Amino acid sequence: MASANLILPRQAESERIVSWRLEELERAGYDRLAARELAERMDVDLHLAVALTRGGCPPATALSILL
Numbered sequence: 861m862a863s864a865n866l867i868l869p870r871q872a873e874s875e876r877i878v879s880w881r882l883e884e885l886e887r888a889g890y891d892r893l894a895a896r897e898l899a900e901r902m903d904v905d906l907h908l909a910v911a912l913t914r915g916g917c918p919p920a921t922a923l924s925i926l927l
Contacts, residue, residue, distance in 0.1 A: 881906055889913040894923050901927075 878899050885895035888910040898904050904926050912922035 885909060888919075890919045890923070894919060898923070898926060 881899035882895050885898050898909055909926055913919055
């Protein structure tokens with residue numbers, strides 16, 4: 861029972877991180893679908909994803925670079 865209680869906070873934390881990443885990516889210019897895909901991939905560097913679009917890279921091109 862104790863381990864079940866430990867899993868829920870970690871899941872909630874993970875969901876908060878994905879939500880935060882999603883918001884940041886949408887704010888950087890990615891459409892909802894692309895932002896969701898990038899937000900859920902923890903191997904994608906959020907700072908790089910944002911820097912690409914803010915530096916003028918079209919979101920579709922940035923997506924292909926990141927994935």
